[in-house]
């Protein structure tokens with residue numbers, strides 16, 4: 406099985422989770438891990454599962470304005486995020502499995518998650534979607550809540566197992 410993991414990260418937390426997910430997946434799959442700025446314009450034909458992760462911004466995936474706000478708070482500036490990447494994929498069927506994850510702040514009852522929005526968008530693009538997962542950070546900058554990197558690795562490992570069946 407071949408997996409493509411595409412992530413977006415302003416303060417580095419989602420990047421750490423993406424790396425852990427890729428490590429977990431790599432126990433049963435051949436994995437390519439890439440920042441969204443270096444992601445291919447279409448999913449390569451030999452890829453079986455696309456895993457997409459990004460930070461939750463204003464209850465959903467980032468937009469240019471929220472990335473600029475993140476940059477004002479010391480984060481990386483990126484021209485495009487996972488929303489733009491998914492929107493830019495060529496129209497037509499995408500036979501691959503699709504799974505999203507996100508990071509979001511560790512506050513109960515805060516609605517919305519980037520991974521849920523990404524999953525809805527991927528379904529519209531014709532992917533076969535699997536339930537998304539959220540990983541928690543403290544505040545806008547992080548760090549990640551203790552244990553989240555390990556949980557991400559295990560989630561990736563189980564995902565690989567589940568999708569290979």
Ligand SMILES: Cc1cc2nc3c(=O)[nH]c(=O)nc-3n(C[C@H](O)[C@H](O)[C@H](O)COP(=O)(O)O)c2cc1C
Pocket residue numbers: 413414415416417418419420459460461462463464465471472474475478480508509510511515517542544545546547
């Ligand atoms: C403009 C902006 C809006 C945000 N809105 C939310 C939000 O609605 N819900 C939430 O849980 N976290 C929100 N956050 C916190 C981000 O989820 C957090 O910065 C992110 O998970 C850190 O990941 P990163 O280090 O990969 O950028 C927001 C952050 C920024 C910069």
